Amino acid sequence: MYVDLVQPLLSGQEVVATGMMGELQRCQLAIDRALAGAKVALVSSGDVGVYGMAGLALEICRERGIRLGPLSGGPDIDLPLEVIPGVPALAAAAALLGAPLMHDFVSISLSDLLTPWEIITKRVEAAAAADFVIVIYNPKSKKRDWQLGTVQEMILKHRGAETPVGIVSRAMREGQEVTITSLTEMHQHPVDMQTIIIIGNSQTYAAGGYMITPRGYLNKYDLDD
Amino acid sequence: MYVDLVQPLLSGQEVVATGMMGELQRCQLAIDRALAGAKVALVSSGDVGVYGMAGLALEICRERGIRLGPLSGGPDIDLPLEVIPGVPALAAAAALLGAPLMHDFVSISLSDLLTPWEIITKRVEAAAAADFVIVIYNPKSKKRDWQLGTVQEMILKHRGAETPVGIVSRAMREGQEVTITSLTEMHQHPVDMQTIIIIGNSQTYAAGGYMITPRGYLNKYDLDD
Numbered sequence: 001m002y003v004d005l006v007q008p009l010l011s012g013q014e015v016v017a018t019g020m021m022g023e024l025q026r027c028q029l030a031i032d033r034a035l036a037g038a039k040v041a042l043v044s045s046g047d048v049g050v051y052g053m054a055g056l057a058l059e060i061c062r063e064r065g066i067r068l069g070p071l072s073g074g075p076d077i078d079l080p081l082e083v084i085p086g087v088p089a090l091a092a093a094a095a096l097l098g099a100p101l102m103h104d105f106v107s108i109s110l111s112d113l114l115t116p117w118e119i120i121t122k123r124v125e126a127a128a129a130a131d132f133v134i135v136i137y138n139p140k141s142k143k144r145d146w147q148l149g150t151v152q153e154m155i156l157k158h159r160g161a162e163t164p165v166g167i168v169s170r171a172m173r174e175g176q177e178v179t180i181t182s183l184t185e186m187h188q189h190p191v192d193m194q195t196i197i198i199i200g201n202s203q204t205y206a207a208g209g210y211m212i213t214p215r216g217y218l219n220k221y222d223l224d225d
Numbered sequence: 226m227y228v229d230l231v232q233p234l235l236s237g238q239e240v241v242a243t244g245m246m247g248e249l250q251r252c253q254l255a256i257d258r259a260l261a262g263a264k265v266a267l268v269s270s271g272d273v274g275v276y277g278m279a280g281l282a283l284e285i286c287r288e289r290g291i292r293l294g295p296l297s298g299g300p301d302i303d304l305p306l307e308v309i310p311g312v313p314a315l316a317a318a319a320a321l322l323g324a325p326l327m328h329d330f331v332s333i334s335l336s337d338l339l340t341p342w343e344i345i346t347k348r349v350e351a352a353a354a355a356d357f358v359i360v361i362y363n364p365k366s367k368k369r370d371w372q373l374g375t376v377q378e379m380i381l382k383h384r385g386a387e388t389p390v391g392i393v394s395r396a397m398r399e400g401q402e403v404t405i406t407s408l409t410e411m412h413q414h415p416v417d418m419q420t421i422i423i424i425g426n427s428q429t430y431a432a433g434g435y436m437i438t439p440r441g442y443l444n445k446y447d448l449d450d
Contacts, residue, residue, distance in 0.1 A: 050319070068435065100274075
C-alpha cells in the first residue's frame, strides 16, 4: 500500500517492497542497504514518529551496535540518520472533522498485541476522568472486536451521552470516510485499523457539520469583541 | 514571525500582517476578506488544528452565523473552508529527539490563561499515574514561571529520577535547540513559549544521543530474530 501511495513521488529510485514480510524485516533490510552505502528512505504512513517505524529502526540499530548520528556525519558515526516528521493521522483526522484538538488530548492505541489490556484501560479511565479529548488509534481489527465497546462504556461514566465523537477512516486517501456522531452512537459506525476516533471533552460541541473543542474553559475571549 | 517563515513560499500574494494585533482580530480580518471574495490562507505555525487557529476561525464563523462547507461548495454555504493539517510541534520535536512517541501519549498546555490551574494539574496527575508519555506545550512564559517546577514534582511521585526528558526549542527553525536530560535535571534548562518538552514513560530510555520509547511492554518482537 505504501508503495502505491508514494508512486507519484518516485523518479527512478529502486523500490524495495517486502510484501507480506513484517515491519521488523523491512527495517532490517533498510538498515542493511544503508550500511552498504545506499541512501535509503524507510517510508511510513502518517508520521513515522507516532506509533510508526522510527522507534523500531533506532532500537534495531542499538541492538546491532550501529552508531547513529546527524547527516553532517562525524568520526564516531556508522550511519547518518534523519527522522523526518510528517502529518500524523490524528492531525489529518482532526482537520477533516473541524477543530477537535484545540485543547489537551491523549492518544491511545487499543491494540493489545504489545501492551497489556489492563494498562490500556487504566489510560482510558485516567483520560476520561481528567477531561482530555481522547484520540483512539487501532480501534478494531479482525481478531479484536470487543475493546471499543468496553472503552465506550468506561468513558460514558464520565461524559454525557451527547458528547461529540468524530470517526475518520482512510483520512485524505481513497475511500475516505468522515462521520460526526455521539458517544452513545459511536459503536454503530464501521471502524477498522485505518480508522481514527476522536472523542470530545466536556466542552466539545458539534455544529454546522464540524466538531469543535474550544480553546479554554474561561471564555476570556469575547467573540463579539 | 509567521510572515517571515512563509516568505520563501510567497509569489506575489497580498500579505496582511496584523503586527501586535491579537489572534481574534487576525481571524476576523481573514474571514472578512474571504467573505469579500478573496482566497485567503490563515497561517499558523505547526499544525493549525493542535492549539492552533482552526478552532477560533470555526467558532467566529458560528458566532457570526456564517455557514461553512467544503471547497466543492453547495447552495447552503456562505464560505467554503478547508482545514489543512500540518506537522504539529510535538511531531517535529519528537523527530529531533529520536522516537519518544512510539506509545500512548498526552499533550498538555501549561498556559492557565484560558484553563484553570486545577484542571491542568488534574491532567498532569492522571497522565503521570497512567504511564503516558507526556508532551508539554507552553511550559513557561515571562509572567508564568513556576508551573513547570510543580509539574516536575508531581511526575516524580510516579516516575524515576532518571526518566528521560527531551527539551526542544524552535524545532526546525533558526535558533533550534535539542537537549535530552532527566526528570530531576529538566528544570535546569532554559525553556520558553517556543519550547516543547517530552517526558518519557516507564519504558523510555536514552541511548546514543536519542530518546526512544519502545512500542510495547511485552517484548513480543525479538530484535535478534
